[in-house]
Amino acid sequence: xxxxxxxxxxxxxxxxxxxxxxxxxxxxxxxxxxxxxxxxxxxxxxxxxxxxxxxxxxxxxxxxxxxxxxxxxxxxxxxxxxxxxxxxxxxxxxxxxxxxxxxxxxxxxxxxxxxxxxxxxxxxxxxxxxxxxxxxxxxxxxxxxxxxxxxxxxxxxxxxxxxxxxxxxxxxxxxxxxxxxxxxxxxxxxxxxxxxxxxxxxxxxxxxxxxxxxxxxxx
DNA sequence: AAAACGGGGGC
DNA sequence: GCCCCAGTTTT
Numbered sequence: 087x088x089x090x091x092x093x094x095x096x097x098x099x100x101x102x103x104x105x106x107x108x109x110x111x112x113x114x115x116x117x118x119x120x121x122x123x124x125x126x127x128x129x130x131x132x133x134x135x136x137x138x139x140x141x142x143x144x145x146x147x148x149x150x151x152x153x154x155x156x157x158x159x160x161x162x163x164x165x166x167x168x169x170x171x172x173x174x175x176x177x178x179x180x181x182x183x184x185x186x187x188x189x190x191x192x193x194x195x196x197x198x199x200x201x202x203x204x205x206x207x208x209x210x211x212x213x214x215x216x217x218x219x220x221x222x223x224x225x226x227x228x229x230x231x232x233x234x235x236x237x238x239x240x241x242x243x244x245x246x247x248x249x250x251x252x253x254x255x256x257x258x259x260x261x262x263x264x265x266x267x268x269x270x271x272x273x274x275x276x277x278x279x280x281x282x283x284x285x286x287x288x289x290x291x292x293x294x295x296x297x298x299x300x301x302x303x304x305x
Numbered sequence: 306a307a308a309a310c311g312g313g314g315g316c
Numbered sequence: 317g318c319c320c321c322a323g324t325t326t327t
Binding site for chain 3: 131168169170172
């Protein structure tokens with residue numbers, strides 16, 4: 087069995103042990119692209135749990151872009167507090183809602199180009215929406231994915247953008263969905279930026295950084 | 306008191 | 317490509 091197959095097999099098996107509130111939350115909320123987009127925007131620089139709670143509160147009131155637009159920024163701020171940047175995010179959320187209604191019939195675009203045109207949406211957010219909401223082949227590179235891919239040895243680059251393209255070459259497409267789902271949870275609990283728990287790591291046999299002792303406290 | 310949490314956007 | 321951004325939680 088190929089090393090890549092083995093790694094994903096193990097991570098999939100271990101996954102239930104890890105907590106990734108946002109992912110669980112998204113799973114509970116089906117694949118509604120709008121909710122996934124909003125949650126992802128909220129998650130910026132904010133802990134998973136907090137994002138999940140804030141999303142839950144917001145979605146009790148807001149189901150569509152129009153709902154969002156009907157609220158004042160202050161009302162949105164109250165709903166999403168205490169996510170970091172709540173003031174800015176409230177503004178972004180309203181702007182995104184406005185763009186969705188004006189340019190996309192109130193629906194979240196299902197292609198990278200249009201998603202990237204939205205305010206506050208970059209490659210990470212866009213790819214997550216494509217993957218989670220539309221089940222399209224896309225790899226969402228956040229700091230966890232970037233760090234883990236480099237440690238394990240899938241890629242060797244400092245540029246997250248480059249990581250995205252390298253991973254697409256190295257990892258078979260059938261696993262792209264797994265990357266987005268598994269790596270965040272794995273990165274938060276085991277393969278942490280500093281003080282990673284390599285002794286408890288289920289895939290340390292396959293990790294280049296572990297083998298050559300270069301898993302420093304660093305990103 | 307200081308560091309950690311992370312992605313987008315401007316230049 | 318590098319640097320800035322901002323609020324809450326954790327150490």
